[in-house]
Amino acid sequence: MKKVKTNKRQLILDEAAKLFKERGFAGTSMRDLGAQVGMEAASMYNHINSKDEILETICFYVSNTYISHLTEIENTADSYVDKIKALIRLHIRLMVEDGAAVSVGNNDWKYLTGNKLAEFKEARKRYERGFATLIEEGIAAGEFQPVNVSVALFTILSAVRWVELWYRPGRGVSPEELEENIMTILLNGLAR
Amino acid sequence: MKKVKTNKRQLILDEAAKLFKERGFAGTSMRDLGAQVGMEAASMYNHINSKDEILETICFYVSNTYISHLTEIENTADSYVDKIKALIRLHIRLMVEDGAAVSVGNNDWKYLTGNKLAEFKEARKRYERGFATLIEEGIAAGEFQPVNVSVALFTILSAVRWVELWYRPGRGVSPEELEENIMTILLNGLAR
Protein backbone atom coordinates (compact mmCIF):
# COMPACT_ATOMS: atom_id res chain seq x y z
CA MET A 1 0.00 0.00 0.00
CA LYS A 2 1.53 3.24 -1.13
CA LYS A 3 0.90 6.47 0.77
CA VAL A 4 2.32 9.30 -1.32
CA LYS A 5 0.01 12.19 -0.61
CA THR A 6 1.43 13.82 2.51
CA ASN A 7 1.44 17.46 3.53
CA LYS A 8 4.83 17.72 1.85
CA ARG A 9 2.93 17.73 -1.40
CA GLN A 10 0.95 20.77 -0.30
CA LEU A 11 4.15 22.49 0.80
CA ILE A 12 5.63 21.91 -2.65
CA LEU A 13 2.49 23.30 -4.32
CA ASP A 14 2.45 26.39 -2.08
CA GLU A 15 6.11 27.20 -2.64
CA ALA A 16 5.72 26.55 -6.36
CA ALA A 17 2.85 29.05 -6.58
CA LYS A 18 5.03 31.69 -4.90
CA LEU A 19 7.98 31.06 -7.22
CA PHE A 20 5.81 30.89 -10.36
CA LYS A 21 4.29 34.24 -9.40
CA GLU A 22 7.74 35.80 -8.92
CA ARG A 23 9.66 34.31 -11.84
CA GLY A 24 7.03 32.64 -14.00
CA PHE A 25 6.62 28.89 -14.65
CA ALA A 26 9.30 28.79 -17.35
CA GLY A 27 11.65 30.89 -15.22
CA THR A 28 11.44 28.54 -12.23
CA SER A 29 13.55 25.38 -12.22
CA MET A 30 12.84 22.29 -10.16
CA ARG A 31 16.17 22.97 -8.45
CA ASP A 32 14.98 26.47 -7.46
CA LEU A 33 11.80 24.93 -6.09
CA GLY A 34 13.69 22.22 -4.24
CA ALA A 35 15.87 24.83 -2.53
CA GLN A 36 12.75 26.71 -1.41
CA VAL A 37 11.05 23.56 -0.12
CA GLY A 38 14.20 22.24 1.54
CA MET A 39 14.99 19.13 -0.46
CA GLU A 40 16.82 18.06 -3.59
CA ALA A 41 14.91 18.46 -6.84
CA ALA A 42 14.97 14.70 -7.37
CA SER A 43 13.36 14.07 -3.99
CA MET A 44 10.25 16.05 -4.86
CA TYR A 45 9.34 13.40 -7.41
CA ASN A 46 8.22 11.24 -4.50
CA HIS A 47 5.41 13.73 -3.93
CA ILE A 48 4.62 14.99 -7.41
CA ASN A 49 4.79 13.43 -10.86
CA SER A 50 6.12 16.30 -12.93
CA LYS A 51 6.61 20.04 -13.09
CA ASP A 52 3.60 20.20 -15.40
CA GLU A 53 1.44 18.44 -12.82
CA ILE A 54 2.24 21.16 -10.26
CA LEU A 55 1.07 23.84 -12.69
CA GLU A 56 -2.10 21.92 -13.53
CA THR A 57 -2.99 21.38 -9.89
CA ILE A 58 -2.64 25.08 -9.06
CA CYS A 59 -4.51 26.29 -12.15
CA PHE A 60 -7.49 23.99 -11.68
CA TYR A 61 -7.66 24.67 -7.97
CA VAL A 62 -8.12 28.34 -8.86
CA SER A 63 -10.61 27.86 -11.69
CA ASN A 64 -12.69 25.43 -9.62
CA THR A 65 -12.82 27.88 -6.73
CA TYR A 66 -14.03 30.72 -8.94
CA ILE A 67 -16.64 28.61 -10.69
CA SER A 68 -18.11 27.12 -7.53
CA HIS A 69 -18.51 30.59 -6.01
CA LEU A 70 -20.07 31.91 -9.21
CA THR A 71 -22.64 29.11 -9.12
CA GLU A 72 -23.55 29.99 -5.53
CA ILE A 73 -24.00 33.65 -6.39
CA GLU A 74 -26.07 32.87 -9.46
CA ASN A 75 -28.48 30.92 -7.27
CA THR A 76 -29.22 33.66 -4.74
CA ALA A 77 -32.29 35.89 -4.98
CA ASP A 78 -30.21 39.09 -4.68
CA SER A 79 -30.42 42.06 -7.03
CA TYR A 80 -27.96 42.19 -9.92
CA VAL A 81 -26.08 45.00 -8.23
CA ASP A 82 -25.61 42.80 -5.18
CA LYS A 83 -24.57 39.82 -7.31
CA ILE A 84 -21.90 41.84 -9.10
CA LYS A 85 -20.77 43.26 -5.77
CA ALA A 86 -20.46 39.74 -4.39
CA LEU A 87 -18.33 38.72 -7.38
CA ILE A 88 -16.06 41.74 -7.04
CA ARG A 89 -15.69 40.95 -3.34
CA LEU A 90 -14.90 37.33 -4.19
CA HIS A 91 -12.09 38.34 -6.56
CA ILE A 92 -10.57 40.74 -4.06
CA ARG A 93 -10.72 38.24 -1.21
CA LEU A 94 -9.21 35.36 -3.13
CA MET A 95 -6.39 37.64 -4.19
CA VAL A 96 -5.74 38.93 -0.69
CA GLU A 97 -5.89 35.44 0.82
CA ASP A 98 -4.26 33.33 -1.87
CA GLY A 99 -2.53 35.79 -4.17
CA ALA A 100 0.20 33.45 -5.39
CA ALA A 101 -2.20 30.77 -6.68
CA VAL A 102 -4.49 33.37 -8.25
CA SER A 103 -1.50 34.93 -9.99
CA VAL A 104 -0.55 31.56 -11.47
CA GLY A 105 -4.13 31.04 -12.65
CA ASN A 106 -4.04 34.49 -14.25
CA ASN A 107 -0.59 34.45 -15.82
CA ASP A 108 0.99 31.01 -16.00
CA TRP A 109 -1.95 28.97 -17.32
CA LYS A 110 -0.49 29.61 -20.78
CA TYR A 111 2.22 27.04 -20.02
CA LEU A 112 -0.40 24.30 -19.72
CA THR A 113 -0.30 21.90 -22.67
CA GLY A 114 -2.68 19.70 -24.68
CA ASN A 115 -5.95 18.70 -23.02
CA LYS A 116 -5.22 20.60 -19.84
CA LEU A 117 -4.76 23.85 -21.72
CA ALA A 118 -8.04 23.31 -23.58
CA GLU A 119 -9.87 22.40 -20.37
CA PHE A 120 -8.60 25.45 -18.55
CA LYS A 121 -9.60 27.79 -21.36
CA GLU A 122 -13.02 26.14 -21.38
CA ALA A 123 -13.43 26.69 -17.64
CA ARG A 124 -12.42 30.32 -17.97
CA LYS A 125 -14.87 30.83 -20.80
CA ARG A 126 -17.65 29.29 -18.74
CA TYR A 127 -16.86 31.68 -15.88
CA GLU A 128 -16.77 34.71 -18.17
CA ARG A 129 -20.08 33.76 -19.77
CA GLY A 130 -21.78 33.40 -16.39
CA PHE A 131 -20.41 36.75 -15.25
CA ALA A 132 -21.46 38.40 -18.53
CA THR A 133 -24.97 37.01 -18.24
CA LEU A 134 -25.39 38.66 -14.85
CA ILE A 135 -24.34 42.01 -16.33
CA GLU A 136 -26.65 41.52 -19.29
CA GLU A 137 -29.64 40.70 -17.12
CA GLY A 138 -28.78 43.61 -14.83
CA ILE A 139 -28.92 45.98 -17.80
CA ALA A 140 -32.23 44.48 -18.95
CA ALA A 141 -33.60 44.91 -15.43
CA GLY A 142 -32.62 48.59 -15.50
CA GLU A 143 -30.07 48.24 -12.69
CA PHE A 144 -27.03 49.00 -14.87
CA GLN A 145 -26.23 51.53 -17.55
CA PRO A 146 -26.61 50.22 -21.11
CA VAL A 147 -22.89 49.66 -21.71
CA ASN A 148 -21.34 47.04 -23.97
CA VAL A 149 -21.48 43.82 -21.94
CA SER A 150 -18.08 42.46 -22.99
CA VAL A 151 -16.34 45.74 -22.27
CA ALA A 152 -18.00 45.95 -18.86
CA LEU A 153 -17.10 42.34 -18.06
CA PHE A 154 -13.42 42.67 -18.89
CA THR A 155 -13.10 46.11 -17.33
CA ILE A 156 -14.36 44.69 -14.03
CA LEU A 157 -12.33 41.47 -14.26
CA SER A 158 -9.19 43.47 -15.00
CA ALA A 159 -9.81 46.20 -12.46
CA VAL A 160 -9.72 43.72 -9.59
CA ARG A 161 -7.01 41.56 -11.08
CA TRP A 162 -3.95 43.41 -9.96
CA VAL A 163 -4.72 43.64 -6.28
CA GLU A 164 -2.18 40.90 -5.62
CA LEU A 165 0.52 42.87 -7.42
CA TRP A 166 0.50 46.01 -5.34
CA TYR A 167 -1.79 45.54 -2.35
CA ARG A 168 -0.11 44.91 0.99
CA PRO A 169 -2.53 44.72 3.95
CA GLY A 170 -1.63 46.74 7.00
CA ARG A 171 -0.13 49.59 5.03
CA GLY A 172 -2.75 52.32 5.06
CA VAL A 173 -5.60 50.51 3.36
CA SER A 174 -7.58 47.79 5.12
CA PRO A 175 -9.18 44.97 3.11
CA GLU A 176 -12.63 46.45 3.84
CA GLU A 177 -11.55 49.90 2.67
CA LEU A 178 -10.05 48.32 -0.44
CA GLU A 179 -13.30 46.54 -1.31
CA GLU A 180 -15.38 49.61 -0.64
CA ASN A 181 -13.23 51.91 -2.79
CA ILE A 182 -12.99 49.55 -5.74
CA MET A 183 -16.73 48.96 -5.61
CA THR A 184 -17.42 52.70 -5.50
CA ILE A 185 -15.30 53.36 -8.58
CA LEU A 186 -16.68 50.47 -10.62
CA LEU A 187 -20.34 51.00 -9.68
CA ASN A 188 -20.57 54.77 -9.12
CA GLY A 189 -17.57 56.05 -11.07
CA LEU A 190 -14.65 58.27 -10.14
CA ALA A 191 -16.24 61.52 -11.31
CA ARG A 192 -18.60 63.45 -9.10
CA MET B 1 33.28 51.43 -40.20
CA LYS B 2 30.74 49.06 -38.78
CA LYS B 3 27.10 49.39 -39.70
CA VAL B 4 25.18 46.99 -37.51
CA LYS B 5 21.88 48.73 -36.93
CA THR B 6 19.72 47.77 -39.89
CA ASN B 7 15.99 47.25 -40.06
CA LYS B 8 16.66 43.58 -39.35
CA ARG B 9 17.21 44.63 -35.79
CA GLN B 10 13.74 46.12 -35.61
CA LEU B 11 12.28 42.96 -37.12
CA ILE B 12 13.97 40.90 -34.40
CA LEU B 13 12.62 43.23 -31.70
CA ASP B 14 9.08 43.09 -33.11
CA GLU B 15 9.01 39.31 -33.38
CA ALA B 16 10.57 39.01 -29.94
CA ALA B 17 7.80 41.14 -28.42
CA LYS B 18 5.18 38.88 -29.97
CA LEU B 19 6.85 35.69 -28.73
CA PHE B 20 7.51 37.10 -25.25
CA LYS B 21 3.84 38.04 -25.01
CA GLU B 22 2.76 34.55 -26.04
CA ARG B 23 5.25 32.38 -24.13
CA GLY B 24 7.01 34.76 -21.78
CA PHE B 25 10.67 35.82 -21.89
CA ALA B 26 11.90 32.71 -20.08
CA GLY B 27 9.70 30.49 -22.25
CA THR B 28 11.11 31.85 -25.52
CA SER B 29 14.44 30.50 -26.78
CA MET B 30 16.73 32.30 -29.19
CA ARG B 31 16.13 29.38 -31.55
CA ASP B 32 12.34 29.98 -31.39
CA LEU B 33 12.96 33.62 -32.16
CA GLY B 34 15.34 32.82 -35.01
CA ALA B 35 12.73 30.56 -36.62
CA GLN B 36 10.18 33.37 -36.42
CA VAL B 37 12.57 35.94 -37.85
CA GLY B 38 13.86 33.59 -40.54
CA MET B 39 17.50 33.08 -39.60
CA GLU B 40 19.61 30.88 -37.37
CA ALA B 41 19.81 31.88 -33.72
CA ALA B 42 23.54 32.54 -34.09
CA SER B 43 22.98 34.95 -36.96
CA MET B 44 20.85 37.29 -34.88
CA TYR B 45 23.90 38.16 -32.81
CA ASN B 46 25.04 40.33 -35.72
CA HIS B 47 22.07 42.59 -34.95
CA ILE B 48 21.68 42.29 -31.21
CA ASN B 49 24.09 41.71 -28.35
CA SER B 50 22.12 39.38 -26.14
CA LYS B 51 18.68 38.06 -25.30
CA ASP B 52 18.67 40.41 -22.29
CA GLU B 53 19.33 43.41 -24.52
CA ILE B 54 16.19 42.61 -26.53
CA LEU B 55 14.11 42.61 -23.36
CA GLU B 56 15.67 45.85 -22.14
CA THR B 57 15.08 47.63 -25.44
CA ILE B 58 11.39 46.69 -25.50
CA CYS B 59 10.78 47.52 -21.84
CA PHE B 60 12.38 50.96 -21.98
CA TYR B 61 10.71 51.79 -25.28
CA VAL B 62 7.39 51.24 -23.52
CA SER B 63 8.21 53.11 -20.31
CA ASN B 64 9.66 56.06 -22.22
CA THR B 65 6.53 56.28 -24.38
CA TYR B 66 4.23 56.34 -21.36
CA ILE B 67 6.30 58.89 -19.49
CA SER B 68 6.65 61.32 -22.38
CA HIS B 69 2.88 61.27 -22.95
CA LEU B 70 2.23 61.77 -19.25
CA THR B 71 4.47 64.84 -19.25
CA GLU B 72 2.54 66.30 -22.18
CA ILE B 73 -0.79 65.74 -20.46
CA GLU B 74 0.45 67.21 -17.18
CA ASN B 75 1.37 70.41 -19.03
CA THR B 76 -2.04 71.05 -20.61
CA ALA B 77 -4.58 73.44 -19.09
CA ASP B 78 -7.38 70.85 -19.21
CA SER B 79 -9.62 69.90 -16.32
CA TYR B 80 -8.59 66.90 -14.23
CA VAL B 81 -11.44 64.90 -15.69
CA ASP B 82 -10.07 65.55 -19.16
CA LYS B 83 -6.51 64.75 -18.10
CA ILE B 84 -7.53 61.39 -16.67
CA LYS B 85 -9.59 60.74 -19.77
CA ALA B 86 -6.56 61.50 -21.94
CA LEU B 87 -4.47 59.04 -19.92
CA ILE B 88 -7.08 56.30 -20.19
CA ARG B 89 -7.25 56.93 -23.93
CA LEU B 90 -3.45 56.76 -24.15
CA HIS B 91 -3.35 53.37 -22.45
CA ILE B 92 -6.06 51.96 -24.65
CA ARG B 93 -4.47 53.25 -27.85
CA LEU B 94 -0.98 52.01 -27.07
CA MET B 95 -2.43 48.62 -26.32
CA VAL B 96 -4.48 48.48 -29.50
CA GLU B 97 -1.59 49.70 -31.65
CA ASP B 98 1.39 48.01 -30.00
CA GLY B 99 -0.08 45.34 -27.78
CA ALA B 100 2.90 42.99 -27.86
CA ALA B 101 5.42 45.57 -26.61
CA VAL B 102 3.02 46.84 -23.95
CA SER B 103 2.45 43.28 -22.77
CA VAL B 104 6.20 42.78 -22.38
CA GLY B 105 6.43 46.04 -20.43
CA ASN B 106 3.60 44.86 -18.20
CA ASN B 107 4.58 41.25 -17.65
CA ASP B 108 8.16 40.43 -18.65
CA TRP B 109 9.99 43.38 -17.07
CA LYS B 110 10.51 41.08 -14.07
CA TYR B 111 13.17 39.23 -16.07
CA LEU B 112 15.31 42.36 -16.26
CA THR B 113 18.39 42.16 -14.04
CA GLY B 114 20.64 44.44 -12.01
CA ASN B 115 20.66 48.13 -12.91
CA LYS B 116 18.12 47.73 -15.67
CA LEU B 117 15.59 46.19 -13.33
CA ALA B 118 16.10 49.02 -10.82
CA GLU B 119 15.83 51.66 -13.55
CA PHE B 120 12.65 50.19 -14.92
CA LYS B 121 11.00 50.03 -11.51
CA GLU B 122 12.04 53.63 -10.93
CA ALA B 123 10.46 54.73 -14.23
CA ARG B 124 7.26 52.92 -13.39
CA LYS B 125 7.12 54.52 -9.97
CA ARG B 126 7.63 57.95 -11.50
CA TYR B 127 4.74 57.30 -13.87
CA GLU B 128 2.47 56.06 -11.08
CA ARG B 129 3.27 59.07 -8.91
CA GLY B 130 2.45 61.50 -11.72
CA PHE B 131 -0.83 59.73 -12.41
CA ALA B 132 -1.69 59.64 -8.69
CA THR B 133 -0.99 63.35 -8.33
CA LEU B 134 -3.52 64.15 -11.04
CA ILE B 135 -6.15 62.09 -9.21
CA GLU B 136 -5.27 63.74 -5.91
CA GLU B 137 -5.53 67.25 -7.33
CA GLY B 138 -8.77 66.29 -9.08
CA ILE B 139 -10.26 65.27 -5.75
CA ALA B 140 -9.05 68.49 -4.11
CA ALA B 141 -10.59 70.47 -6.98
CA GLY B 142 -13.92 68.73 -6.36
CA GLU B 143 -13.94 67.00 -9.74
CA PHE B 144 -13.62 63.48 -8.35
CA GLN B 145 -15.18 61.57 -5.50
CA PRO B 146 -13.06 61.44 -2.33
CA VAL B 147 -11.79 57.89 -2.88
CA ASN B 148 -8.47 56.51 -1.74
CA VAL B 149 -5.95 57.77 -4.31
CA SER B 150 -3.85 54.60 -4.51
CA VAL B 151 -6.88 52.39 -4.93
CA ALA B 152 -8.25 54.67 -7.66
CA LEU B 153 -4.90 54.76 -9.43
CA PHE B 154 -4.42 51.02 -9.55
CA THR B 155 -8.05 50.30 -10.34
CA ILE B 156 -7.77 52.51 -13.42
CA LEU B 157 -4.34 51.23 -14.46
CA SER B 158 -5.55 47.66 -14.14
CA ALA B 159 -8.90 48.19 -15.77
CA VAL B 160 -7.29 49.28 -19.03
CA ARG B 161 -4.41 46.85 -18.82
CA TRP B 162 -6.01 43.80 -20.28
CA VAL B 163 -7.34 45.27 -23.48
CA GLU B 164 -4.51 43.60 -25.38
CA LEU B 165 -5.47 40.22 -23.98
CA TRP B 166 -9.01 39.99 -25.26
CA TYR B 167 -9.71 42.92 -27.55
CA ARG B 168 -9.73 42.19 -31.28
CA PRO B 169 -10.70 45.18 -33.47
CA GLY B 170 -13.30 44.57 -36.14
CA ARG B 171 -15.24 42.11 -34.06
CA GLY B 172 -18.27 43.96 -32.77
CA VAL B 173 -16.54 46.72 -30.81
CA SER B 174 -14.71 49.58 -32.55
CA PRO B 175 -11.76 51.28 -30.84
CA GLU B 176 -13.90 54.39 -30.28
CA GLU B 177 -16.70 52.38 -28.73
CA LEU B 178 -14.13 50.61 -26.54
CA GLU B 179 -12.72 53.88 -25.26
CA GLU B 180 -16.16 55.35 -24.66
CA ASN B 181 -17.44 52.34 -22.73
CA ILE B 182 -14.37 51.98 -20.52
CA MET B 183 -14.43 55.69 -19.77
CA THR B 184 -18.12 55.56 -18.87
CA ILE B 185 -17.60 52.72 -16.42
CA LEU B 186 -14.53 54.23 -14.76
CA LEU B 187 -15.84 57.78 -14.55
CA ASN B 188 -19.62 57.33 -14.19
CA GLY B 189 -19.84 53.76 -12.90
CA LEU B 190 -21.76 50.72 -14.05
CA ALA B 191 -24.81 51.29 -11.82
CA ARG B 192 -27.59 53.61 -12.83
Add this chain to the structure above:
DNA sequence: CCTACCGATCGGTAGG
Protein backbone atom coordinates in the same frame (compact mmCIF):
# COMPACT_ATOMS: atom_id res chain seq x y z
C1' DC C 1 15.11 11.57 0.63
C1' DC C 2 19.95 11.60 -1.54
C1' DT C 3 23.81 10.75 -5.04
C1' DA C 4 24.80 10.17 -9.49
C1' DC C 5 23.60 10.66 -13.78
C1' DC C 6 20.76 10.72 -18.53
C1' DG C 7 19.69 13.16 -23.05
C1' DA C 8 17.96 17.53 -24.47
C1' DT C 9 18.17 22.21 -24.79
C1' DC C 10 19.79 26.66 -23.40
C1' DG C 11 22.48 31.42 -24.54
C1' DG C 12 26.29 32.50 -26.83
C1' DT C 13 31.09 32.27 -29.54
C1' DA C 14 34.62 31.02 -33.22
C1' DG C 15 35.60 31.07 -37.65
C1' DG C 16 34.62 31.58 -42.02
Add this chain to the structure above:
DNA sequence: CCTACCGATCGGTAGG
Protein backbone atom coordinates in the same frame (compact mmCIF):
# COMPACT_ATOMS: atom_id res chain seq x y z
C1' DC D 1 24.40 34.81 -42.29
C1' DC D 2 25.68 29.73 -41.54
C1' DT D 3 28.01 25.46 -39.51
C1' DA D 4 29.92 23.66 -35.69
C1' DC D 5 30.40 23.73 -31.24
C1' DC D 6 31.18 25.41 -26.00
C1' DG D 7 29.88 24.90 -20.94
C1' DA D 8 25.83 25.31 -18.19
C1' DT D 9 21.49 24.04 -16.92
C1' DC D 10 17.13 21.86 -17.68
C1' DG D 11 13.31 18.02 -16.28
C1' DG D 12 13.49 13.67 -14.92
C1' DT D 13 15.17 8.55 -13.67
C1' DA D 14 17.87 4.64 -11.43
C1' DG D 15 19.13 2.74 -7.54
C1' DG D 16 19.67 2.59 -3.06
